[in-house]
Amino acid sequence: MGEKGVNNVLSAEYHYQTTYRTGATHIRKWFDGCFGQANNYTSLKYNAHITDPDSPMFMFERLDEFLCVSGHSYLVCDAACGLAQKYARNMSIICDKEDWEVIMKAANDAHPNCVIQFNQHMHRNFKEYLAQYYVGTRRSADSTAVRISKARWRNYGIGELYVGGKLVTVAHPGEVWLRYTNDPHEEPQRYDLRVGISAQQLYPDIPQSKVVRTGALTVKGQPLPVWSSLMRELLVYKLDSKNCSLRKFDPSDLRPEV
Numbered sequence: 303m304g305e306k307g308v309n310n311v312l313s314a315e316y317h318y319q320t321t322y323r324t325g326a327t328h329i330r331k332w333f334d335g336c337f338g339q340a341n342n343y344t345s346l347k348y349n350a351h352i353t354d355p356d357s358p359m360f361m362f363e364r365l366d367e368f369l370c371v372s373g374h375s376y377l378v379c380d381a382a383c384g385l386a387q388k389y390a391r392n393m394s395i396i397c398d399k400e401d402w403e404v405i406m407k408a409a410n411d412a413h414p415n416c417v418i419q420f421n422q423h424m425h426r427n428f429k430e431y432l433a434q435y436y437v438g439t440r441r442s443a444d445s446t447a448v449r450i451s452k453a454r455w456r457n458y459g460i461g462e463l464y465v466g467g468k469l470v471t472v473a474h475p476g477e478v479w480l481r482y483t484n485d486p487h488e489e490p491q492r493y494d495l496r497v498g499i500s501a502q503q504l505y506p507d508i509p510q511s512k513v514v515r516t517g518a519l520t521v522k523g524q525p526l527p528v529w530s531s532l533m534r535e536l537l538v539y540k541l542d543s544k545n546c547s548l549r550k551f552d553p554s555d556l557r558p559e560v
Contacts (some may be wrong), residue, residue, distance in 0.1 A: 308344045312428045314420065319361055327363040328460075332370050341369075341451050343439075346401055346478060347432040347495060353459030354475045354496075357435070364460040385409040443492035443505035447449065453480040455490075463490065465508060498554040552553070 333340040352361040389409040390396060406417045409502070442448050450456070457479040463472045476499075479490035492505055 306339060308339060308342055309428055310425060311339045312345065313424055313426045315348075316426065316428075317350055317418070317420075317424055323361075328365070330366045330368065330541050332368050334370050340481060343450065343495075344429045344432060346450055347436045348393065348428055349456070350478055350495065351432060351435060356473045362459065365458040366461075367456040367458075369455075382406070382410060382415055386415075398428070435497060437497055438491070440495055440504075443494075445480065446491065448469070448491065448493050449482070452482055453491075454484050455479075455481040457490065461490065462486070464509065474508075477505075 318343045320347050328451045331340075333345075334354070339345075349367065351357045351367050352359050353363070354360060386402075386405050386409040389407050390402075393401065393405065403417050403419065408417065440446075459475055460471060461474050461479050462469055463479075464470075465472065474492070476494055476496050480493060481488045481490050494504055522541065
């Protein structure tokens with residue numbers, strides 16, 4: 303599939319997280335302002351889902367997202383596309399994705415690119431799956447407008463907050479915290495999109511009992527399996543070559559193609 307929408311991006315991220323786990327419990331992600339890929343509600347719900355211990359997809363204790371400052375980052379991952387285009391000039395014919403896989407593998411000798419062939423059964427409809435667990439929109443804790451596309455920092459699972467005049471680390475699974483500047487002293491906006499949460503349960507006062515010390519967290523060292531129940535719930539895009547259309551997931555799609 304050639305598109306690169308939010309389902310495709312999250313499918314690639316999910317594959318990486320369930321296949322190449324390092325044992326880390328806290329991760330940091332940097333993203334740009336592209337609304338169709340990472341800077342949207344589906345991505346926000348996905349991150350809330352994998353940091354909630356009550357979720358069937360719980361993977362990380364804490365996740366921090368940072369909106370990149372405008373301009374070139376000069377990171378290896380950003381340089382990969384430029385190096386691939388440069389290498390491609392030496393190719394006489396480029397006709398399909400297999401040719402681009404060869405180019406990506408050979409384009410960077412100093413930092414070889416990790417190229418994974420992404421098959422049809424790996425594409426999942428996270429947007430529809432997450433709609434079972436989260437509402438479309440809801441008021442924030444302070445009833446101010448939530449502008450996720452403008453947030454410079456989005457925090458999930460565990461974060462810092464002033465409690466009683468002291469900056470402490472607080473567990474807040476299910477809630478998303480947002481800041482609109484890079485000032486760590488800015489009071490985060492609290493946002494909860496989980497279904498089945500009553501008005502009385504939303505945004506309770508944070509007691510001292512929710513304050514945690516990160517040193518006490520348990521490190522998970524093994525990759526998480528792909529649960530069979532999750533596979534049944536997620537919709538998988540599959541190209542039907544007979545009528546050139548996309549159909550929904552069928553268990554036979556999980557078998558390797560011959």
